[in-house]
Structures are given as structure tokens and as C-alpha cells.
Amino acid sequence: MPIDLGEDASLLRRLRRRSGFVFIGFVILSTVIATRLWFLQVVKAAYYKDLSEQNRIRIVVDEAPRGMILDREGRQLVGNRPSFDVLAGSASRSALDSLKAFSRMAGIPKSEIVRVSRGKMRRRAVMAVRDVSFKALSVLEEHRLDLPGLEVAIRPKRRFIEPTLACHLIGYLGEATKPEIQRSGGRIKLGDKMGRSGIELFMDEYLRGSDGRRLVETNAMGRVLRTLKRAEKPVPGDNVVLTLDLELQSAIERVFDVRKGAVVVMSPGTGEILAMVSRPAFNLTAFESQISPEDWQKLKDDPDAPMNNRCVAGQYPPGSTFKLFVALAALQSKAITTDEQFECTGVMKLGAEEFHCWKKHGHGELSVGPAIVHSCNIFFYKTSLACGIGPIADMAREFGLGSPTGFEVSHEENGYIPSAKDLQNYWPGDVVASSIGQGRILVTPLQMAVAVCALVNGGDVLRPFVVRRVESPDGEILKRFGRHVVGHVAVNAPYIKLVRDALFGVVNRQGGTGWRARLDFPKIAGKTGTAQVVQRVDDEETILEDIPYERRPHSWFIGYAPADEPEIAFVVLVEHGGAGGHAAAVLARQIVAAAFRECDLENEH
Structure with a gap:
């Protein structure tokens, strides 16, 4: 006989329904969790494995x-x-x-x-x-x-x-x-x-x-x-x-303590650059960390342009160093003879204009050799008028002046030697100014070094180079660089000899303008140059300090040593350094002394 639970039966039914709902909820939740686990562990397994390894690997x-x-x-x-x-x-x-x-x-x-x-x-x-x-x-x-x-x-x-x-x-x-x-x-x-x-x-x-x-x-x-x-x-x-020689480069950098300038030392037989110094310098370590925009702008805005390699990108009037090319042009074109003389009284009139020699009272009668030794302006004024600017420009171009030398490591400026078209606009006064390396003539120090090499190596115009070879880390030679002839100067040997004898006299004879470069050993041959900037210095006795820096002339000395069998050719330029026979000549002597005291360059080629 069934038991009557009364109100308890109703309670039991409610509990059963609730239990069913709980069970159904549990099944649904378990299904969701299982599905999610399957999705993560199976479907997305590769993705989460990769993500885990990104944090670990x-x-x-x-x-x-x-x-x-x-x-x-x-x-x-x-x-x-x-x-x-x-x-x-x-x-x-x-x-x-x-x-x-x-x-x-x-x-x-x-x-x-x-x-x-x-x-x-x-x-x-x-x-x-x-x-x-x-x-x-x-x-x-x-x-x-x-x-x-x-x-x-x-x-x-x-x-x-x-x-x-x-x-x-x-x-x-x-x-x-x-x-x-x-x-x-x-x-x-x-x-x-x-x-x-x-x-x-x-x-x-x-x-x-x-x-x-x-x-x-x-x-x-x-x-x-x-x-x-x-x-x-x-x-x-x-x-x-x-091709650089570390000892020579270091020695030059020690002695070349100038505000602005350039030095090039080359091997005249090969075209190798043995030393190249441009002033002012810049600090290479500044670029090892990321240089700040402020520091970079400061370098760019520096009026002395320390980033500019003046050896190849500086363009300057060559001053009296240009006279040797005028002499060769006049001799080769038969405009003058080796014995022909001109009188220097200290001034030459050309129309209404007066053109001066650096020596106020003149040099007297001179032929071409002594005129180079004493750097007589009047002789070269008259020689240029006799010769004409055409042969002079041609001779300068033959020696490599007025065009890039082919140096590949740094950007080169062209310099300027007048073309045939430009020469049509030249007046006699322009010719006279050009004869002493003034007027429109512009060269770079490296071009002058190449020209000196050609003068003493038999006439070969060489492409200057600074990379000798490339080696693998274990010493295997991968690539070589060497002598490359880009032109040849066709000048009669007696005229070359005459000019070289005169360049020896510039340094080693009485009255030579380069006597401050004189050494007992090795003997130096060379030529001084004083390139006016905006005003003429009346004579060598003008006090340099009385001229504002930016108006002072540039000081040049080009040369080679030993004078009889050259092993080095060199160019020294001091911007606003005054007369070439002073600042540049003294530095040239120090540089050559350093080269032959600290560096044995014989039989290295």
C-alpha cells in the first residue's frame, strides 16, 4: 500500500527537476571545456608551440x-x-x-x-x-x-x-x-x-x-x-x-700643424700615394657611435670645412709653381731659347696697367734657368706674351692639370685650365696673370703632385692610387692594384733637364727662393709659389701678420727628393700661409727629412 508523502512528495519532484537541470548544465559545460581543450591542443597546437618557442628560442x-x-x-x-x-x-x-x-x-x-x-x-x-x-x-x-x-x-x-x-x-x-x-x-x-x-x-x-x-x-x-x-x-x-707609409704619414701629421692646408707625397715611378694629409682634420671616433644631428651640423657649418679633403677637392691658384710649365711650353714651342734673356726692372707696363715683380728693384737680365731659380715675375710675363696662352694651357693639360687625376677614393674637383674656346676671350693682361699662376688658373694639390711625378719619371702621367691589394683574412691575395699610365708629356729631354737643374738651384743655389728647404741629405729640388688671394703682397719683406688671415696669400712648395734620382715627389700647400719660400718651404724640408730618416722607401716598388 503506497505511502502518502504529502507535501514531501512535491518537494522531491522539485529536487529531481533541479538535479536534471544541474546535470544538463554540467554536461554542457563539460562539453564546452572538452571542445575548447580539443581546439587548443589539436587544432591550434602548432600555433601555440611556435608562440612558446618564440618566448624561449x-x-x-x-x-x-x-x-x-x-x-x-x-x-x-x-x-x-x-x-x-x-x-x-x-x-x-x-x-x-x-x-x-x-x-x-x-x-x-x-x-x-x-x-x-x-x-x-x-x-x-x-x-x-x-x-x-x-x-x-x-x-x-x-x-x-x-x-x-x-x-x-x-x-x-x-x-x-x-x-x-x-x-x-x-x-x-x-x-x-x-x-x-x-x-x-x-x-x-x-x-x-x-x-x-x-x-x-x-x-x-x-x-x-x-x-x-x-x-x-x-x-x-x-x-x-x-x-x-x-x-x-x-x-x-x-x-x-x-700604399701609405704609416711612419711617414704620422711624421707629416706631427709637423704639419697649420690651420688649413694639404700635403701629398707620391712615388714618382708608380703613382703610389705614400702620404696624404689635409687640414683641418676630423675625429673618426665621432662616427663610431651614432653622431648626433647637432654635431653633424656643426661639422658641416664649420667655416674651415674639416670634412673637405683639400688634397683632391681644394682648388687653388698655383702661383709661381706654374712657372715651370710656362717655361716648358715656351721652350717646346720655340717661343724662347734656353739662352734668351729678358730684363727685369721690377715692373712691366702693359698699356695703362703695371705688372710687378715680387722683387721691388728687379732682377736685371735673366735667362729661363735663373728666372726659375729666382722666381722672376717679369721674365715670365714677357715669356707668356712671346709664347701665347694657347701653348701654355696645352702644356699644363698634358701634365694633368685642370682635370681629375682618376683618384677613386675621394671626390675630386677639376681645377681650371682654359679651353680653346675660353682662350678666345683672353686679353694680354689675362695672359700675363696666368704666367705666374694667377688669374683664372686653378689646380688641386694632387694634380700638382701628379705633374711633378711626370716631370721626373720620363713624362708618364700616372693615375694616383692608394690601395695596393686586397687580402682575405688568412692572407690570400684577392686583388692587386698598380701603376696605370693615363698620358704622356712630349717635351724634349734637354728642356726637362734644364728645368730640373733650375729646380735644384731654387733650393741649393745662392738667391734661390726655396733655400729654406735645403738639406745636406737628401738634396731637394723644388719650386716655391705664392698665390695671391685678393690683394698683392708687394715684396717678400711684407709682414704677414699685418695682413688679415683670409687675405693672406697661399704658400706652395712642390718638389722631389733626392734631386738626382727621385724616390718621392711631394706638394705642400698652406692656405693663407704667406710666401712660398717661408711656410711651405720650411715644412717641405721637415717632411723630406722625416721621409728619409724614418722611412726606407728604396726597392719597395
């Missing part, structure tokens, strides 16, 4: 060192040193927070921190602070647990034996631009340095190595635990051997 780039730049004897001019860079090595917010904290702890200004974003940190660590000091590095190591996501990378940076030595020749590096990166086909990446001037630019393809890459495992703090796989090994760049 990194691609590390082992930056290849650039090749060394060496002098002719294999002595290092530019090498490499280790640089410690801080990288942000995590895509999490913690890396950016750690970077801010580290900059505060180490006292690193915001201007030195590279702007980074989380998007750039997906697959590899990115540059955050370049070339930190040992002090900042010790701060990072000491607080490693407090600075998760930061890594330290050791990268090669340029090391210079002297920060300004041969700076215009060596050149500097700058970060690759986006177009350069895109054109490189993956060889160049963001942050890579490329040559921007000098040898660093000219030989960049050889000097730049090939970076290595490896997969590494890191811990939660970004520290590398182990290398999982090395995809590529870093390959160092090739070494570039220059």
Missing part, C-alpha cells in the same frame, strides 16, 4: 668584423675592438620597462637609447643602447634579476691607432638606409654600418663581412642558456693594404 646574429685597413708594410691603421650593446630581447612589456629602469640606473640619457617597439621584437632581440661603458655593463649584470628581457651582445667596432690619422683617406661609417637594405638582398640588415667616405666607402664590398646566425635557448630573464643550431658562421671582411 631566439635568433642571435653574430656580427662579422670588418676587414682591417693596413699600411704598405702590413701595419694596422684601422682594426676592430669589442663593443657591448644592450638588446631588448623579449616581446613582453617587461623588456621595455626594464630598458627604462636600466637607463635610469646607469645614467644613460634618452638621446642614446634607440627607439624600439614590441613589433620589432617578435623573432629577435633588437638594439636598445649602443656601445655601453663598462660601468653601465656592470649595473646591468648586478641587477640582472630586476631587468628581465635585456641582453648584452658583443659586437665589433672600429679601432683607430689615432682618431685623426689619415682621416680623409680612411673615411667613416654610417648606418645603412632602407633603400640600401632593400637592394642588398638580405645581406644588409637594419642597424648595419656601411662606408660613407674614403677607403671605408671605396672598398666597402671587400671590408664588409658576412654575419653569422644561430638559434639559442634563453631563460625567463633573457640570458642565453645554450646554442641549439648554428645556421651560418660569421665570415670576417677582407683586409685592405694601402
Whole structure:
């Protein structure tokens, strides 16, 4: 007989319905969880495995060192040193927070921190602070647990034996631009340095190595635990051997203490550049870290233009150094003979104009040889009128003046020697001014050095070069550079001998304008030059200090040594240095003395 539960039966029915709802809810929830787990573990397994490895596995780039730049004897001019860079090595917010904290702890200004974003940190660590000091590095190591996501990378940076030595020749590096990166086909990446001037630019393809890459495992703090796989090994760049002589270059830079000027020393038989100095210099180390826009603008706006290589890009009136080309043109064209004389009274009238000699009371009767020795202006005024400007311009061009020499390492200016069309507008006064290297005539110091080489090597106009060879890191010679003749001067040998005898007399005979360059050994032959800028200096006794700097004449000395069998040809230019027989001649003597005291250049070619 059924039991009557009364009100309890109704309660039981309600409990059963509720239990059913709970059960159904539980089944639905379990189904959702199981479905979600299946989706995450099966469908998205590969995705989350990759995401996990991104937080644990990194691609590390082992930056290849650039090749060394060496002098002719294999002595290092530019090498490499280790640089410690801080990288942000995590895509999490913690890396950016750690970077801010580290900059505060180490006292690193915001201007030195590279702007980074989380998007750039997906697959590899990115540059955050370049070339930190040992002090900042010790701060990072000491607080490693407090600075998760930061890594330290050791990268090669340029090391210079002297920060300004041969700076215009060596050149500097700058970060690759986006177009350069895109054109490189993956060889160049963001942050890579490329040559921007000098040898660093000219030989960049050889000097730049090939970076290595490896997969590494890191811990939660970004520290590398182990290398999982090395995809590529870093390959160092090739070494570039220059024609420069380190001892000679250093000696010249020590003695050539002028505000503005240029020195070129060449081997007359080969065209090798043994030394090249331009003043003022600039500091190569300023470009090793990212130079600030303010510092770059300061360099560009400097009125003395320290970035300008005056040896190849400076254009100057040659002054009296040009007289030897006038003499050769007049002799070769038969306008004068070797014995023909002109009288110098100190002044020559041409129409209403007066043209002066530097020697106020004149030199008297002179033939071409003594006229070169004493640098008589009047003789060359009269010679140029007898010869005409055409043969003079032709002779100058034959020696390589007024056009680029073919030097590939730095931008060259042309200089100016009048063309046949220009000569149609020349008046006698223009011809007279040109005869002493004034007027419109302009040359570069390197052009003058090439011309001196041609004078003493038998007439070959050589292309100057500064790279001797390229070597692999293990010493294998990959490429050689050498003597290249670009022209020949057709002048009768007796006339060349006469001029060379006169250049010997300029330095070594009584009354020669270059006597301040005289040495007992080796004997120097050369020619002084005083190139007026905006006003004429009446005579050699004018006090240089009485003339404002920018109005002082340029001081030239061109020459070679030893005088009988030249091993070096050289050019010295001191901007606004006064008479050539003073500043430039004294420096020429010091440079030649240094060359033969410190450098044995015999049998090196």
C-alpha cells in the first residue's frame, strides 16, 4: 500500500527537476571545456608551440668584423675592438620597462637609447643602447634579476691607432638606409654600418663581412642558456693594404700643424700615394657611435670645412709653381731659347696697367734657368706674351692639370685650365696673370703632385692610387692594384733637364727662393709659389701678420727628393700661409727629412 508523502512528495519532484537541470548544465559545460581543450591542443597546437618557442628560442646574429685597413708594410691603421650593446630581447612589456629602469640606473640619457617597439621584437632581440661603458655593463649584470628581457651582445667596432690619422683617406661609417637594405638582398640588415667616405666607402664590398646566425635557448630573464643550431658562421671582411707609409704619414701629421692646408707625397715611378694629409682634420671616433644631428651640423657649418679633403677637392691658384710649365711650353714651342734673356726692372707696363715683380728693384737680365731659380715675375710675363696662352694651357693639360687625376677614393674637383674656346676671350693682361699662376688658373694639390711625378719619371702621367691589394683574412691575395699610365708629356729631354737643374738651384743655389728647404741629405729640388688671394703682397719683406688671415696669400712648395734620382715627389700647400719660400718651404724640408730618416722607401716598388 503506497505511502502518502504529502507535501514531501512535491518537494522531491522539485529536487529531481533541479538535479536534471544541474546535470544538463554540467554536461554542457563539460562539453564546452572538452571542445575548447580539443581546439587548443589539436587544432591550434602548432600555433601555440611556435608562440612558446618564440618566448624561449631566439635568433642571435653574430656580427662579422670588418676587414682591417693596413699600411704598405702590413701595419694596422684601422682594426676592430669589442663593443657591448644592450638588446631588448623579449616581446613582453617587461623588456621595455626594464630598458627604462636600466637607463635610469646607469645614467644613460634618452638621446642614446634607440627607439624600439614590441613589433620589432617578435623573432629577435633588437638594439636598445649602443656601445655601453663598462660601468653601465656592470649595473646591468648586478641587477640582472630586476631587468628581465635585456641582453648584452658583443659586437665589433672600429679601432683607430689615432682618431685623426689619415682621416680623409680612411673615411667613416654610417648606418645603412632602407633603400640600401632593400637592394642588398638580405645581406644588409637594419642597424648595419656601411662606408660613407674614403677607403671605408671605396672598398666597402671587400671590408664588409658576412654575419653569422644561430638559434639559442634563453631563460625567463633573457640570458642565453645554450646554442641549439648554428645556421651560418660569421665570415670576417677582407683586409685592405694601402700604399701609405704609416711612419711617414704620422711624421707629416706631427709637423704639419697649420690651420688649413694639404700635403701629398707620391712615388714618382708608380703613382703610389705614400702620404696624404689635409687640414683641418676630423675625429673618426665621432662616427663610431651614432653622431648626433647637432654635431653633424656643426661639422658641416664649420667655416674651415674639416670634412673637405683639400688634397683632391681644394682648388687653388698655383702661383709661381706654374712657372715651370710656362717655361716648358715656351721652350717646346720655340717661343724662347734656353739662352734668351729678358730684363727685369721690377715692373712691366702693359698699356695703362703695371705688372710687378715680387722683387721691388728687379732682377736685371735673366735667362729661363735663373728666372726659375729666382722666381722672376717679369721674365715670365714677357715669356707668356712671346709664347701665347694657347701653348701654355696645352702644356699644363698634358701634365694633368685642370682635370681629375682618376683618384677613386675621394671626390675630386677639376681645377681650371682654359679651353680653346675660353682662350678666345683672353686679353694680354689675362695672359700675363696666368704666367705666374694667377688669374683664372686653378689646380688641386694632387694634380700638382701628379705633374711633378711626370716631370721626373720620363713624362708618364700616372693615375694616383692608394690601395695596393686586397687580402682575405688568412692572407690570400684577392686583388692587386698598380701603376696605370693615363698620358704622356712630349717635351724634349734637354728642356726637362734644364728645368730640373733650375729646380735644384731654387733650393741649393745662392738667391734661390726655396733655400729654406735645403738639406745636406737628401738634396731637394723644388719650386716655391705664392698665390695671391685678393690683394698683392708687394715684396717678400711684407709682414704677414699685418695682413688679415683670409687675405693672406697661399704658400706652395712642390718638389722631389733626392734631386738626382727621385724616390718621392711631394706638394705642400698652406692656405693663407704667406710666401712660398717661408711656410711651405720650411715644412717641405721637415717632411723630406722625416721621409728619409724614418722611412726606407728604396726597392719597395
